[in-house]
Amino acid sequence: MAQQLTYPNENVISIRGLKKYFGENKVLDGFDLDLGKKENLVVLGRSGSGKSVLIKCIIGLLAPDSGQIEVFGKDILSLDHQALDEMRIRIGFLFQSNALYDSMTVRENLEFPMRRHSIDLNEEDARQRIEEVLDNVGLSHTIDMMPSELSGGMMKRIALARTMILKPDIILYDEPTAGLDPVTGKEIITLIMDIRQKYNTAAIIISHDMKCVKATADKIILLQNGKNYKEGNYASFIGSDDPYVQQFFE
Amino acid sequence: MQLPKSSKQFFSEAGAISRFTAWFFHEAFRPRYEWKEFGRQCYEIGYKSLPLIALTGFIMGLVLTMQLRPSMLEYGVEAKLPDIVSLSVVREIGPVITALIFAGKVGSGIGAELGSMKVTEQIDAMEVSGTNPYKYLVVTRVAATTLMLPVLVVLSDAISLYGGYLGVNIKAVTSWDLYITQVYNTLQFSDVLPAIIKTFLFGFAVGMVGCYKGYHSKKGTEGVGRSANSAVVLSSVIIFIIDLIVVQVTDIFGFN
Numbered sequence A: 001m002a003q004q005l006t007y008p009n010e011n012v013i014s015i016r017g018l019k020k021y022f023g024e025n026k027v028l029d030g031f032d033l034d035l036g037k038k039e040n041l042v043v044l045g046r047s048g049s050g051k052s053v054l055i056k057c058i059i060g061l062l063a064p065d066s067g068q069i070e071v072f073g074k075d076i077l078s079l080d081h082q083a084l085d086e087m088r089i090r091i092g093f094l095f096q097s098n099a100l101y102d103s104m105t106v107r108e109n110l111e112f113p114m115r116r117h118s119i120d121l122n123e124e125d126a127r128q129r130i131e132e133v134l135d136n137v138g139l140s141h142t143i144d145m146m147p148s149e150l151s152g153g154m155m156k157r158i159a160l161a162r163t164m165i166l167k168p169d170i171i172l173y174d175e176p177t178a179g180l181d182p183v184t185g186k187e188i189i190t191l192i193m194d195i196r197q198k199y200n201t202a203a204i205i206i207s208h209d210m211k212c213v214k215a216t217a218d219k220i221i222l223l224q225n226g227k228n229y230k231e232g233n234y235a236s237f238i239g240s241d242d243p244y245v246q247q248f249f250e
Numbered sequence B: 001m002q003l004p005k006s007s008k009q010f011f012s013e014a015g016a017i018s019r020f021t022a023w024f025f026h027e028a029f030r031p032r033y034e035w036k037e038f039g040r041q042c043y044e045i046g047y048k049s050l051p052l053i054a055l056t057g058f059i060m061g062l063v064l065t066m067q068l069r070p071s072m073l074e075y076g077v078e079a080k081l082p083d084i085v086s087l088s089v090v091r092e093i094g095p096v097i098t099a100l101i102f103a104g105k106v107g108s109g110i111g112a113e114l115g116s117m118k119v120t121e122q123i124d125a126m127e128v129s130g131t132n133p134y135k136y137l138v139v140t141r142v143a144a145t146t147l148m149l150p151v152l153v154v155l156s157d158a159i160s161l162y163g164g165y166l167g168v169n170i171k172a173v174t175s176w177d178l179y180i181t182q183v184y185n186t187l188q189f190s191d192v193l194p195a196i197i198k199t200f201l202f203g204f205a206v207g208m209v210g211c212y213k214g215y216h217s218k219k220g221t222e223g224v225g226r227s228a229n230s231a232v233v234l235s236s237v238i239i240f241i242i243d244l245i246v247v248q249v250t251d252i253f254g255f256n
Helices: A051-059 A081-089 A106-115 A123-136 A152-164 A182-199 A210-216 A234-238 A243-249 B005-028 B035-045 B047-074 B078-119 B122-128 B133-171 B176-186 B189-215 B220-252
Strands: A011-022 A025-036 A040-044 A066-071 A091-094 A170-174 A202-206 A219-224 A227-232
Touching (some): A025 A040, A025 A051, A051 A091, A051 A202, A081 A091, A091 B122, A106 A123, A106 A152, A123 A182, A152 A182, A182 A202, A182 A210, A234 A243, B035 B133, B078 B122, B078 B189, B122 B133
Antiparallel strands (some): A011 A025, A011 A066, A219 A227
C-alpha cells in the first residue's frame, strides 16, 4: 500500500522518487518535485532527458515504474479511471504539438471538453465561456475556422484557450514556445503570465527557451540523468559556476 | 519449449485485439452516449460508401450472370439463371465482396484517421481533458460499421440482382416480372437470414480492426500508413474466417 506522504500544505503537486525506464534507458530515475500554489516551476534539461515524460506521468498518460505523485494530496497512481478523469479536469495540459482536433472547428475544439464535464452549463453559459477564453487569447474571430486555417502561433493560442476552458488549477506546458518566431513566442509568454494573474494557476513549464524561463520561472529544476541536478530561482542559475548549468544560460 | 518470435507476436497481437474488443462491450453500454458522433459516423461510413458499393454491386451481378450463362446454356438450364444468380449473390458473393470493399474503403480510412490522431497527440489531448477517447472514437465507429454494413449489403444485393437482370437480357429476353418472381421463389428465409447476420459480424470486425490499428499507431506518418494498410489486410482475413465459421454453424443448424 502506498505510504501517505506529507508535504508543505501549499504544494499542489508533490513527487517523490519517480522512476520511468524505457528498456535500458533510465529516463527518470528518482526524480523529486514540489509545486506550490500559484507557483510557476520550469523544468530544464537536455532533449530526451525526460521532461515531457515527467508531465505525462503527472497527468496519467504514462505510468511510472515506481515513485509517488500526489496532486492536491491525492496519489494519482492509486486513482481509478473515473477519479483520474475528475482530477484531470483540474489539470490543463498544453501539448507541444498543440494537438487540436483537426476535424473540428475552433468552437468545437473548445466545446469538446466542456460539454463532457460542465453538464450544468446551459447554452448561454457555455457560449460565454468560449467567448471568454477566446477573448483571453485574442482570437475571437477564429471561432468558426478549422485548425488547418490557422498559423502556428494561432494554433498555440487556441490550444491554450482549450486548456483554459475547464478553468484548471494547474497547467502543464510542454515547450510552449517551441517552433514559434520570437514575437509570437513573446506573445505566448505574456499569455502564460496573464493566465496566472487572472486565474491564479500553478504551472509546470517545460522549456528550452531562456526568454520563457526568465519571464515565467519562480523556480527552476534542472534534470540530468533522470535526477534533480539543481534547483533554485533564475538568479541562482544565472549566477551558478557549474559548467553544466552554464551551458543552458549562455 | 520456447515459442518462435513470430508465434509470440501473433498471440500477443491476438490478445491485445481481444482486450481491445472486450473494452468495446465495457464502454458501449454505459453512458455517456455519443449519439451525435455516432450519427456523423453513420453518414460518413454508410452514406458516403453508397456510390462505391452500388457500382461494384451492379458490376458484380452483371458479370456473374454473363460468366454463368455459357455453362448454364451448355447444361440446358439457362432458364435457371436468375435462381443461381440470386442464390450466389444473396448467400455469399454479395456479403463477402461488399464487406471486402467496405474493409478497403472504411477500414483503411478509420485506421488512417485514428492513426493520424494518435501520432499528433489528439487522442492524448482527449484523454488529458478527462474525456473518454475510446468511447468517442472507437465505440461510435464500430457501432456505425456494424450497423451500416448490413444496410449496404442489402442495397448491394438489390443492385446486383438488377445487374443480373440486365445480364440475362443481353443475350435473351426476360421480363422484369418473370425475373423477379423467379428470384423471390428461389430465395428462402434460410438463405437471407444467415447472410444478413454475418454482415453484422463483418461490419463489427472491420470497425474493430480499423480502430485497433489506428489507436495503436506508432512511428509517425510511416506508422499511419502502416496502420491503414494492416487494417485492410487483417480485416479482410478476418472476414473470410468469420465467413467460414458462419457457414459451418449455419450448416449445423440446417440453413444450408
